[in-house]
Amino acid sequence: MKSFLLNLALFTGLLLSPALHAQDLDTDDPKKTPEQRATDRTEKMSAELGLNADQKTKVQAANLAFTQALAATKEQGADKEAMRTKAKELKVQRDAELKGILTPEQFAKMEELRKAKHTEMKEKKKAQKSGKPHNE
Numbered sequence: 001m002k003s004f005l006l007n008l009a010l011f012t013g014l015l016l017s018p019a020l021h022a023q024d025l026d027t028d029d030p031k032k033t034p035e036q037r038a039t040d041r042t043e044k045m046s047a048e049l050g051l052n053a054d055q056k057t058k059v060q061a062a063n064l065a066f067t068q069a070l071a072a073t074k075e076q077g078a079d080k081e082a083m084r085t086k087a088k089e090l091k092v093q094r095d096a097e098l099k100g101i102l103t104p105e106q107f108a109k110m111e112e113l114r115k116a117k118h119t120e121m122k123e124k125k126k127a128q129k130s131g132k133p134h135n136e
Helices: 002-025 034-049 053-075 080-101 104-130
Strands: none
Touching: 034 053, 034 104, 053 080, 080 104
């Protein structure tokens, strides 16, 4: 009987162990704050474009202003179309600011990377609609 209870306790412990660990691992909030999104974007741009320290600070400020303004629009309960319109306006403003921060070469590379990402996303969406993997 002791052996049965001991085995039962061990088995129960093994079953519950992954669930407990999953809770420990899932401490991050799945939604990032505007500050986190701005920092992530700035780090990516820094790596892709080779920003110096001064540029990185200014780019962080521009990205933060963009993400905060977009978050504020979303909090106001804007619908999809209003969000899209506002995002386009904010992107134009941010790009104008970035044009003054980045060198012409860096800005051109940023635009090139955006176009490549846009093309990749279109192909991925097209592949999902057709049911085929996009890498075939």
